Amino acid sequence: MPDAQDLADLALDIAREAGELARRRRTEGVAIAATKSALADIVTEADREVEALVRRRLEEARPSDGFLGEESGAEPGTSGVTWVVDPIDGTVNYAYGIPHYAVSIAAVEGEPDPQRWTALVGVVLNPATGELFRAARGDGAWLDDRRLAVSTPSAAGALVATGFGYDPATHDGDFARLRRVMPLARDIRRAGAASLDLAYVAAGRLDGYFERGLNPWDHAAGALLVEEAGGVVGGVPGGRPGRDMTIATGPELFPRILDALNT
Template sequence: MSDAITIRYQAAQTIARDAGALGLKYFNSFDTLTIESKSHQDFVSEADKNVETLVRAAISAAFPDDAIVGEEDAPAPGTSGFTWVIDPIDGTTNFIHGIPQWCVAIAIVQNGQTVAGIIHDPVHDECNHAMLGNGAFCNDKPIRTLQGRPITNGSLGVGFSGRTRASGSVITLIDLIVQAGGVFWRNGSGALSLAYVAQGKLLGYVEEHMNAWDCIAGQLMIAEAGGKVEPQNADDMIANGGRVVVATAELFDQVQAMADQAYKA
């Protein structure tokens, strides 16, 4: 990897930790937050906005020519060829109700490819990170996806949001998982769920539609941790979002087949 990527990868870890520290201060007084509803079951708090402001300011100060795309504010153009894709708090519904399942997600994209990804869980002090071709880590410890596990021996993450159909496809997917002898799991933070796949806590994760700031950091992390990821162009994901299917190397084909069946209608 180039020095330009390495420098950004290292900086992203520091920025994610600083953002997480600010987010944690808000979380510890979650019952006093100012909250707005963006749409059905989609919330934004003052914490989301202020943490994203911190992240954008840090990126702009260190890398003024880089583009920035985030969940809460308008995209900032750049000329360097690098794009930072950020979610200041993934799992806002959990966050505003005091549930300790949320994270800061940062990805760095170059030429349609995610080259670095950070998913920082401040509550548990777990900074998951990966750089293309360099492996995946939680803090300083290398992480790996599960190996040699059938679907009957572990949990499969299932995501669902208001962006997708209200019923039908996700119900079909859950039914297929149960019929196969598996267990479905949902925590309300897609990015954190993807980190759990990379850490070897979940067998995989499936969601009909995710935005880039929720998933591309975790997709890189899983690939670097030995798992398999449905291939996508990062620039296209930034523009449109898309389906996410990830799993251990052994289970990927089975999980992808269930997603195909569930989402075909």
């Protein structure tokens, strides 16, 4: 197995550089480059520029590794390590000037498939605030020098985050799932960046998070943060995070949310 700490140091350096580029482009103004799955699902020029920077730095440092990025797709490697990158998670927030977006970088071992890989490193950086969440397998999850731990909901209920797909045809199902979870919740948050939602679960700022429709780059880094902070990450298919469902909570809350979603 590759040395996770070496991979983590590389991911941290690249995330800081990529985050500074994203922050600078935000201050200069955002140009919309394209839409993706729906009209509301946008790509900015900065998304493409930041991903190109990350990919270039990784190729320079580890040319035999694979790459899976939101904007440029998959490139197989020969080392057994694949980097899974979301250059700007929360693009709509970014485009509107809402300071809640992230650069998400993960290194995984095995096939570049969430059902099969083992995450080695996860880094989530919010360039607007400077907060940098990091985890290396077996070394815990950290925010700067503070070790993170998931929370346990109080008697008032759980603070739970979720999200909704861009396709209007999926909204009825999303709202139905939310209604089933609401009896467990003291309140709901919908902040618009899955990697930060997961980082906040790891930090105990949220008790739990669930969402349908995530792609591998949305959860690769954040899921490791939660696991290394003592949490549980699962979903559908196969009991692992996937397009059909991703759930991340502390151990006590996980079966309750899973039961509510399966009702």
